[in-house]
Amino acid sequence: MKIVVLIKQVPDMEKVKFDREKGVVDRKSAGTEINPFDLNALEAAVAIKEETGAQVVALSMGPPSAETALKEAIARGADEGILLSDRKFGGADVKATANTLAAGIKEIGEYDLVLAGMQTVDGDTGQVGSEVAEILDIPHICFVEKIEEVTDKDITAVTDIWDGVYVKKMQFPGLLTVTKDINNPRLPSFKNKMKARKAEIPVWGLDKMSAHIDETGAGLKGSATMVKKIEVPEAVRREGKMWREDINSALDEFTDILKNKKILEVK
Numbered sequence: 680m681k682i683v684v685l686i687k688q689v690p691d692m693e694k695v696k697f698d699r700e701k702g703v704v705d706r707k708s709a710g711t712e713i714n715p716f717d718l719n720a721l722e723a724a725v726a727i728k729e730e731t732g733a734q735v736v737a738l739s740m741g742p743p744s745a746e747t748a749l750k751e752a753i754a755r756g757a758d759e760g761i762l763l764s765d766r767k768f769g770g771a772d773v774k775a776t777a778n779t780l781a782a783g784i785k786e787i788g789e790y791d792l793v794l795a796g797m798q799t800v801d802g803d804t805g806q807v808g809s810e811v812a813e814i815l816d817i818p819h820i821c822f823v824e825k826i827e828e829v830t831d832k833d834i835t836a837v838t839d840i841w842d843g844v845y846v847k848k849m850q851f852p853g854l855l856t857v858t859k860d861i862n863n864p865r866l867p868s869f870k871n872k873m874k875a876r877k878a879e880i881p882v883w884g885l886d887k888m889s890a891h892i893d894e895t896g897a898g899l900k901g902s903a904t905m906v907k908k909i910e911v912p913e914a915v916r917r918e919g920k921m922w923r924e925d926i927n928s929a930l931d932e933f934t935d936i937l938k939n940k941k942i943l944e945v946k
Contacts, residue, residue, distance in 0.1 A: 680733035680831065682724045683784055684757065685795040685808070687714045688741050688748040713748050716796025718755070718864040720857050724794050725756035725865075727829050734758050736787060740768060740779050746880045754867035754875035761787070765884035770899030773802070777810035778901055782891035783883060784815060792834065793854040797822055808856035819854040820847050824861050 688711050713721075724735045737752035739745050740763040749760030763783045771779065784790060793812070798805035805821075812819035825837040833850045839858070849855075867875070885897060894900050922929030937943035 680727075680731055680792070681787075681790045682727060682733050682735050682792045682794060683787060683790050684717070684721050684724045684735060684737050684752070685780060685793065685811070686717045686721070686737045686739040686748055686752050686760075687796075687799050688712070688739065688745040689714045689799055689801045711744070711748070713751055714796055714799045714801075716798060716800075716857065716859060718796075719859055719861050720794040720796050720855075721752055721755055721757065722862045722864040723826060723855075723857055724792075726862065727792075727826070728756065728758075731829060731831075733791075736761060736790075738780065738783050738787070739763065740771075740776060740783070743882070746882075749880050750875040750878055751867070753878050754871045755864065756871065760878065760880050762880050762882045763884075763888075764882050765897075767885050767894055767900075768898045770902060771897065772902035772904045772906075773804050773806045773810060774903045775897055775899075775901035777807050777814055778892055778896040779888075780807070781811050781814040782888040782896075784811070785891045786883065786888050791851040793817075793852075795854065795856050797856045797858050805856075808854060812854040815852075815854070817852050817854055818849050819856070820849055821856045823855045823857045826855075826861070 690711055721735075721737065724733075727733055728735050735757045737749050737757040737760040739749055739760070741748070743762075743764055745764065746762055749762055752760055761783065763779055768775075768779055784793060793815075795808040795811070797808070799807075809819055809821060820836050820838055822838050822840055823836045824839050826834065827837060827846065828835040833848055834853070834855070835846065835848045836855060838845050838847060839860075885892070885894065922932075934943065
């Protein structure tokens with residue numbers, strides 16, 4: 680059994696700054712880390728590996744610096760990492776990103792399961808996983824919060840969507856996107872850290888995947904959308920009011936506020 684885990688290196692969103700004039704994220708203003716939801720996907724893959732003996736391949740599209748994220752993935756239990764990196768991949772929207780990741784999966788060859796986080800913290804679109812599945816023409820289950828059973832032919836998962844909880848069975852090959860509720864990612868062991876330090880991360884460019892994608896499907900040329908501007912809303916301060924004297928008048932005023940805010944229903 681082979682599992683491909685989609686990994687993205689993202690800026691530390693607690694420290695990253697925004698360029699208000701250009702309307703973009705200043706990615707150089709903070710350090711980088713593996714997208715937290717992708718860590719949940721990786722942990723789920725490693726758990727399946729421990730149960731079934733599966734091979735786990737971490738796959739990422741990004742700049743050369745994303746090699747560190749893939750080495751961390753190996754330290755956390757992946758068997759190998761592959762980096763999709765090429766200047767022609769730059770400027771990709773979700774469609775072009777999904778095209779490129781799907782091409783990388785096709786280049787890997789046979790696989791049974793693709794795992795991804797439900798979204799990334801820098802984009803928050805939640806679209807790439809599903810788009811990859813559609814491009815690969817395989818079934819997919821989104822927002823998985825629990826994996827109940829894995830066999831050599833299929834996987835049973837619990838997904839929480841809106842007000843419903845569903846138990847779904849999916850035949851391989853297929854794709855899952857997972858939520859943060861599925862597990863608590865473990866920390867790397869010292870042994871795996873040493874393994875990761877020595878690991879070689881192959882880098883695949885457009886030429887390597889030319890059988891599956893060309894310039895028109897990748898990067899800026901393959902993007903159907905463009906971010907025109909990012910606006911950071913001003914912080915909203917909580918307002919309060921205190922009544923000290925006429926309690927009855929205070930109750931009337933407070934009731935009117937609740938009515939106007941549609942918090943209190945008047946019949």
